[in-house]
Amino acid sequence: MKKLLFIMLIGLSNLAVADRIKDLASVQGVRSNELIGYGLVVGLDGTGDNADFTEQTFRNMMEQFGITIPEGEDPDIDNVAAVSIHATLPAFAKPGQQIDITVSSLGNADSLRGGSLLLAPLRGADGNIYALAQGSVIVSGFGAEGEDGSSIKVNIQSAGRIPNGATVERSVPTSFSQGDHLTFNLHRADFTTAKRMAETITDLLGPDSAYALDATSIRVTAPRDANQRVSFLSVLENLEVTPGEESAKVIINSRTGTIVVGQHVAIDPVAITHGDLTVTIDNNLEVNQPEGFTAGETVVVPDAEIDIEEEDQPMFLFGPAVTLNDIVNAVNEVGAAPGDLMAILEALKSAGALKAELIII
The missing domain is CATH 3.30.1360 (Gyrase A; domain 2)
Structure with a gap:
């Protein structure tokens, strides 16, 4: 059975399309900044973590409120989880504005659903506090468990978002x-x-x-x-x-089998042949039974059948000034699978016949 091959063609039209400057470029000095913080999510339904740093953070927080937990006493905080907090501070954000934040479990918490993030500072790369985060966590994933131990999970429950969950406390100066x-x-x-x-x-x-x-x-x-x-x-x-046209490129995604051929890709005169060799090995187990009541043991004997098939494929000769359309038509005639086509393109590049940059991702 032949595999289905998708080839995406970029820039087949020679008509140039103009773009706005705001879509092509950004203003130097006008940029967003990343923020990060650490905090506790409380109010979980027994789905918190049991990490040592979570307990330490919980003890420190309680001491700030004047409550001291005796040493050696286990606070049993299954409804608490330690989380990392990250957010993006937009350019020109001013104190008092709100931004979205994302919280992610740092320990072995099963779920953050139903939890609330306690007040936590968000710092920039310079160590300064730029925002304060707090709010109820929204988790898109969910899970269910049966009494027999069976369970099902959809998406990730150990991370969630808080829309408008942080308030900007400091603006970032710009050179605008x-x-x-x-x-x-x-x-x-x-x-x-x-x-x-x-x-x-x-x-x-x-x-x-x-x-x-x-x-x-x-x-x-x-x-x-x-x-x-x-x-x-x-x-x-x-x-x-009107932006300049991209250089000739062929991009291959080896994981998905996707091949993207850009404009201006050409091939020098070259001949290509593609053969499909299939080797099939079937292992059959046969029982060897002694005849009658003679002495001997019943044994299992493997019987391997090997079948080799080779399909004849035509050879294609490309002349000078081969266009993108010629390449696509020839590939479709060969009927190459994605993996085989990748090998053909790599061989063309090694031979110096492919006039394009070959990028494998």
């Missing part, structure tokens, strides 16, 4: 309103795209108003006043630029 320039950084470095973006901005603002620093960055002269700079950037980010 500093200096006489703004710099756009392309999401994908490309000299052609950088040149076209600088030219588009120059056509609007005048000579020497924008120039490309390299394949990624375009520097633009901008007003110093913050209000004017916001309006200025609002106009620029909606300008449309």
Whole structure:
């Protein structure tokens, strides 16, 4: 049985599509920041953890409230779980605004469903506290157990989210309103795209108003006043630029068998043949029974049957200036499975016939 092969074709049309600058690039200095914290989730229905650090954290918290748990006494905190907390602080977030957070069990808690996160600080990479987190945990997964010990679980129950679960306490300073320039950084470095973006901005603002620093960055002269700079950037980010075409690439996902062939992929004159060799081994067990009542033992004797089949496949000869459509048609005629096609492409690349970058992920 032949396997089904999917080939995705990118950029088959020669019509260029213009994109907005806001979709192609970001403003240097305007970025989000990652926050992380540690805390306790309480109120669990016996699904907490029994880690030593959870007990230590619980004791420290109780001492802050003036309650001392005697040493050696087990507090039996099955309804408590130690969790890590992480969140993303958006650019220009101001104190008082709220952000979403994600909590994940650090111990062996079975589930965080029904739990509540107690007040916990969220810190940045510099060690400063930027937000305070607290709230009820929402868990998408669930599980059920029967009296006979059978169980079923759907999704992950040891992690959950708290929408608007953290309040921003400190804003992150940015360089947005500093200096006489703004710099756009392309999401994908490309000299052609950088040149076209600088030219588009120059056509609007005048000579020497924008120039490309390299394949990624375009520097633009901008007003110093913050209000004017916001309006200025609002106009620029909606300008449309035709990005440069990607270089010829063939991307192979060896795990899923997905093969993506980009535009401008070509093959030099080459001949390709593909043979399918199938080896089948069936192990049959036969019983050897002594005849009549003669002395001897009944034994099991393996009987192996080996069958080898080889299918004849045609050879395809590619001439010069082979197009993407020619490659796809030839592959379909060969009827290669994903694994076989990967081997063919790798062989073409090794032979120097494939005029494209071969990327295996």
